[in-house]
Amino acid sequence: MASKIGVYVCHCGMNIAGTVDVPAVIEAAKAMPRVALSKEYKFACSDPGQEMIKQDIKAHGLDAIVVAACSPLMHEKTFRRAVEAAGLNPFLLSIANIREQGSWVTEDPAKATEKAKAIVAGAVFRAARQEPLEMRSVEIHRAALVVGGGIAGIQAALDLADSGIPTTLVERQPSIGGYMAMFDKTFPTLDCSACILTPKMTAVGQHENIKLMAYSEVESVSGFVGNFQVRIRRKAAYVDHTKCNGCGMCMEKCPYKAPSEFDQGLSQRRAIYVPFAQAVPNKPVIDPATCVRFKGKKCKTCIKFCEPGAIDFEQKDSVEEVTVGSIVVATGFQPMDAKKIPQLAYGRHPEVYTALEFERLNNAAGPTQGKILTKDGRVPQSVAILNCTGSRDTNYHEYCSRVCCMYALKYAHLIKEKLHEATVFDFYIDMRCFGKGYEEFYRRLQDEGVRFIRGKAAQVFGGKEYKAIANAAGFIDGLEDHQLVVQAEDSLLGKLIRVPVDMVVLTPAVEARADADEVGRKFLVSRGADGFFLEQHPKLAPVSTTNDGVYIAGACQGPKDIPDSVAQGSAAAGKALGLIARREVEVEGTTASVVDELCSGCKCCLTLCAYNAISFDADRHRSSINEVLCKGCGTCVASCPSSAIKAKHFTDEQIFAEIEGLMSM
């Protein structure tokens, strides 16, 4: 047990000292058992602060250290390093969190001081009982996994692979590309999306260091930083891709059709299909929901036309296991279902489009070869774009989706470019053009004659509906049945306005994928209140997560545009590389172990461990724990009826002592 404890109380500038009476805490600490020395310092985490602690350890022979400062999640590592540099085992340090859980949450200085004293006492009592522990070092597996083949995942995979790291890229869909593959042009530069994306996709497909697993999903992840074991399920494509030469005869001949997911249902694809012409991999899959063979019919068309004989209706899902050192999760987003907002008439009126539908309508490779046409084939004379569909809206998503203002401008431009005569109205609350070149793009669109109306569109009526309900006061001259009426208040005029248009484009919010919950659980990545994956720190660790070795990139972390998604993809790859470059990681030795003499052989613990780290030695009639598998959660410790399992650094004695300390003040 330690007998010469040094206590350091940090002011953290005014962050702590502004509320807590630091000298009083110092005095109280002096009176605590086994405290040899008690000092205050302005910024304990600074170099001179750490130096002071090191000097004291050496000069006074301190054998345990308490730092009362910010949360251990902030600086425990910093102080452990300092303590270690002075020759003390880093586990002989104890942090008293008097900032995040003290000075910052308490207004009354007297109460804050009292609480700080108690927290320090808890740490002092605990420190006395802490024991030296060794860090374990584990080798890092020189391989990476990227989940999600949108632009963020593509970028991450290419960066990793280019650095020589064997990388597995898992994509759920039959092709990589994500949403970007659906766009015709990208704001604000108006580059053609396919022109900048296709080369990257091809590079992924051909890279010697990338193992692309499309039409696949991660089933489970086990292990820990440096050594993740990942099981990946490849869905049966019913086509042997090693034989298929991508000729496409099957797709031409297949007689059965279903709405194309890629074209947002605006066109048809076959039962055997690739989602789009530039797909990577460019090998078809058979959709069992559409193929009639799965309904007991006897069609053989594809088999007949496939020269290399690649069609294989016997194919089953296959599962592969890979071991990787780090993981990048880049699973992207989904657009909100616009039907949730009944007043905007989506799903009720054919000429109300979602943004993605409009992307396809406008795409040269889309259902209309890029001609902007209504469903009944007319060229629209006027189009209304409605911003903030479900974004910045507490009924749906409180946050701003960050891309809609910009792609609304993009659409306005494309309409203007293709249909010179058409009038474009953009209904907005605020135009948010924060990125590089974005405000300039806005100005350009004003110059192109887009009519901006400041007022969120409140209601969309079908022309026919409108005529049935409007009275004389609401009469709109020349309104045709197939048209739409957009109603809003132009708040700059203070007038209610009704605009008859031929087409309405909505901008549905960017939201977390419906299965983000499940995916987050698989990779132990938590989610914020908005549903997106949570980064370790919003400013300082934007692509790291609280799960070491797992990084996030792109729109799965929050709404973002392509430049930001790419930047995060590279950042995550950089992080993963940095980890791999270390070759080994130190993991805390805070595992559990069985005290042989105390184990009664009751086997209670065996089923408790989520990692199967506990095994039973029938001969000796004792349990034992594999410390490589143990993650140190302590669940078995709490459940052992004989108190025979010890959680290193979280022993009963240590926690009891901490409680005694907390209650001693």
Place this chain on the structure above:
Amino acid sequence: MDVATPFIEVANAIVEAGGKDLNLCYQCATCTGSCPWGYVEPLNIRQLIHLAQLGLEGYESEDLWKCTTCGTCKTRCPRGVGIIDLVRSIRMMIGETGLIPLTLRSALGSVRGDGNPWNGSRVERNRWAGPLQVPIFDKARTEYLLYGCCMASYDVRSRKIVEAAVRVLRAAGVTFGVMGQGEECCAESVRKIGEESLFERVAGSNIELFKAQGVEKIIVLSPHCYDAFKNDYPALGGKFQVVHIVEKIASLLLLDKLRLERPVKAKVTYHDPCYLGRHNNLFDPPRMILSKIPGLEFEEMYRARELSLCCGGGGGRMWMETKFGQRFSDLRIPEALAVGANVLATSCPYCVNMLQDSRLNLNKEEAIEVKDLTELVAESLV
């Protein structure tokens, strides 16, 4: 152009009077664009809110009393602003300066004196129960208090609704009684007019009375009573289990306690009352009930469910004169006719009244009838 200087004290006073969300409004204008007044003579509720944010006046005083508290704006407001609470608190402040419209003052006076807004006498209340042999509520013998609303006691048309309700509830074996003496108006509209203290007094007296009689469950016919009992009374200590007759009928049908066997030959459309639908999310039960009536054909209007058009009777408008050409209910009749309906059903005595008036004013007696859903259910009993 006018010059204005913000008067922040006024803004703060509005917040204190209950308009706690005033400062959250980011002026997106969804509210003005959604308000049913847009169909007749637009009400710029967005601007009214912004003026209030700066403590300014400058709106037509008439505008403030236009709001029917239909809730269309409130349910759509992307900032979740309790717009109706704002309207209430602004009205409250105006009310203190005595600027309440005359007709409203008379209704309020009647509530104050007679416990109802219709200048009816107290002894008339619940008199309808006598001929129908509805007993006085007695917690040992009756499970529910049937709260008929002032409308049932003082309005001839509404009496038919309560009669239908009595038949239906009896047919299903529900036991219920009415309050003997002392019951008053639910005061829902009183609160929306901004007369908070009168509301508290009247509601308080009801709560005391109900508690003293051991009332636990209440069946109401009006969505306005429903809203008051359910959403306003608990804060004053009145926590009762409140069911609207539509909810009750729907659950009786589900439990197979009620059989609708007599065919009702009619083409029906349904008008969602603001206080049942938007305010309390009861959109499905009425449709479920209609689907169970044999022989009945049902057609939705365009403005259905969340999009329903206010009848114009809420928020105190029931007691105000609305100019011809500005009555929302006058728009609803042609809308119902346009879908080919010969019965316009709803489930609120205010709506029934407003729509009935429009039907007569527009000379559509031949073409369409206005009925409460409860009446249709009663017709379908054998």
Place this chain on the structure above:
Amino acid sequence: MSFEPRIVGILCNWCSYTGADLAGTSRMKYAPNVRVVRVMCSGRMDPTLVLKAFQEGADGVLLAGCHIGDCHYISGNLKTLRRIPLLKRVLVELGIEPERLRLEWVSASEGARYQGVVNEFVEQIRSLGPLDLEARRLPATASAS
């Protein structure tokens, strides 16, 4: 002077402790009565820790972990959840109101929830009054270290 409860909080490292820190970084104010012990997972929350806290004079014990399904160690919190009913029965045996023990799920992003939980629990304990185990003559159960 009014009664100021002293409460021991045992928080899991990944969600609840991080959530409590978040309340701090967001400068949310809440009752100062809870003194926190950090453990790696709510699965570590051994009944003896709770009994020890009461024995040392705590008026209440707050346990908090990740929401069900979010446990960093997959299912530690489920194990704890199952322990609580029995532990509450033990408390009753010992003459301690079971309401003095509370198990809550607070995620890393729920600073505001942590604030709410603490304030509410402190008020609850305040209304229960001091535990004063001496007076209730608790037999020594949790072995002191």
